[in-house]
Amino acid sequence: MHFDRLWRGGRLATLAPGREELGLVENGALGCVDGKISWVGNSDDLPPGYSAGQEIDLEGRLVTPGLIDCHTHLVFAGDRADEFEMRLRGETYETIAESGGGILSTVRNTRVATQAELTTGALDRLDRLIAEGVTTVEVKSGYGLTLDDELKMLRAARGLERERSVSIVTSLLAAHTVPPEYRDNRSAYVDLICEDILPAAAAEGLADAVDAFCETSAFTPAEVRRVFEAARAHRLPLRLHADQRSAGGGAALAAEFGALSADHLERTDAAGARAMAAVGTVAVLLPGAYYALRDKDLPPIGLFREAGVGLAVATDCNPGSSPLTSLLTAMNLAVILFDLTVDEALAGVTREAARAVGRFDSIGSLEVGKACDLAVWDATRPVELVYWMGRNPLHSRVFQGVPA
Numbered sequence: 482m483h484f485d486r487l488w489r490g491g492r493l494a495t496l497a498p499g500r501e502e503l504g505l506v507e508n509g510a511l512g513c514v515d516g517k518i519s520w521v522g523n524s525d526d527l528p529p530g531y532s533a534g535q536e537i538d539l540e541g542r543l544v545t546p547g548l549i550d551c552h553t554h555l556v557f558a559g560d561r562a563d564e565f566e567m568r569l570r571g572e573t574y575e576t577i578a579e580s581g582g583g584i585l586s587t588v589r590n591t592r593v594a595t596q597a598e599l600t601t602g603a604l605d606r607l608d609r610l611i612a613e614g615v616t617t618v619e620v621k622s623g624y625g626l627t628l629d630d631e632l633k634m635l636r637a638a639r640g641l642e643r644e645r646s647v648s649i650v651t652s653l654l655a656a657h658t659v660p661p662e663y664r665d666n667r668s669a670y671v672d673l674i675c676e677d678i679l680p681a682a683a684a685e686g687l688a689d690a691v692d693a694f695c696e697t698s699a700f701t702p703a704e705v706r707r708v709f710e711a712a713r714a715h716r717l718p719l720r721l722h723a724d725q726r727s728a729g730g731g732a733a734l735a736a737e738f739g740a741l742s743a744d745h746l747e748r749t750d751a752a753g754a755r756a757m758a759a760v761g762t763v764a765v766l767l768p769g770a771y772y773a774l775r776d777k778d779l780p781p782i783g784l785f786r787e788a789g790v791g792l793a794v795a796t797d798c799n800p801g802s803s804p805l806t807s808l809l810t811a812m813n814l815a816v817i818l819f820d821l822t823v824d825e826a827l828a829g830v831t832r833e834a835a836r837a838v839g840r841f842d843s844i845g846s847l848e849v850g851k852a853c854d855l856a857v858w859d860a861t862r863p864v865e866l867v868y869w870m871g872r873n874p875l876h877s878r879v880f881q882g883v884p885a
């Protein structure tokens with residue numbers, strides 16, 4: 482047996498389903514051919530007479546699948562530091578939004594930015610994720626809210642793959658908020674999404690999924706339904722910002738449409754959790770937004786566990802509710818604030834995150850046939866990834882079989 486590259490002598494957290502917890506393999510070896518994993522197991526069981534183009538001694542280090550940030554708004558222009566200060570002085574996310582700030586303030590900046598400017602800004606944030614062993618990032622549109630500006634955002638997102646060794650998964654989030662020019666004619670904006678923006682994004686292959694913000698300050702369940710029907714007609718998978726600021730039945734709506742994920746979920750009830758479990762919709766937990774908005778209502782983790790809902794963890798990196806560029810910090814916040822276990826937090830940025838972006842067939846665990854995306858840590862125990870705040874124990878990173 483020949484490997485292009487072989488790593489041996491490490492502690493592998495394979496995250497392979499069917500194995501206990503993290504699927505740990507001690508003294509593990511992992512072989513790669515053509516960018517894909519071709520062998521995983523104990524180093525002592527390597528096939529006799531194997532050969533390898535390069536052999537790398539892991540020296541006992543922990544190896545995990547490359548991390549996946551499955552919910553970000555990485556592409557945007559400007560920042561909202563002034564609004565952050567307003568919130569520190571007691572204003573709320575909602576009152577700021579009502580007075581034309583919030584998401585709309587980032588929309589104004591993003592509309593006047595060129596695609597190249599959006600790329601430059603996104604690369605700064607992407608590099609911080611990559612430095613922590615992230616190999617796949619989901620990126621949403623949603624700060625353009627016109628045909629041209631939504632496509633510009635998605636093209637900028639897609640283009641990041643050409644700039645760095647990373648996989649990008651895109652979501653069209655034209656249903657993020659109603660733009661000012663449609664304030665008195667909301668249904669015409671939903672028409673624009675369904676009849677123009679979504680078909681154009683689909684035709685250009687720019688959207689891997691369609692997302693929406695189901696919220697009293699954004700879109701009603703009936704409006705989200707229309708967007709979801711249109712997405713379905715284009716065979717695009719669905720995601721939903723659900724039950725974040727108000728309980729609107731978002732989790733159940735996402736489940737009704739068989740969405741890949743429902744995200745945020747601070748105000749989801751038991752019926753919503755059961756509906757998600759029944760169809761395998763993953764709960765994407767975003768503790769950065771919970772923390773930065775000083776929310777008090779916790780997502781119902783116990784209900785999700787009881788029902789058997791998969792739990793993913795992401796940064797929600799955005800200039801407003803979650804100015805967070807560290808997935809390791811999101812894991813720390815998830816265990817401290819949301820009571821996740823260390824194993825759940827690690828599964829949440831690998832296996833469950835892969836499910837949330839609809840790619841568990843190719844990433845998210847160390848299994849034969851999957852992309853050889855690895856994070857090698859200067860650590861031996863998984864808890865070390867979650868325990869430090871602001872310390873990055875990444876030793877090295879491998880993207881599609883190549884150290885990068």
Ligand code: NIG
Pocket residue numbers: 554583584587694722725770797799800801802803
């Ligand atoms: O995921 N909830 C809606 N969208 C973002 C916030 C975006 C913003 O405030 O700019 C979120 O938290």
Ligand code: FE
Pocket residue numbers: 552553554722797
């Ligand atoms: Fe979000």
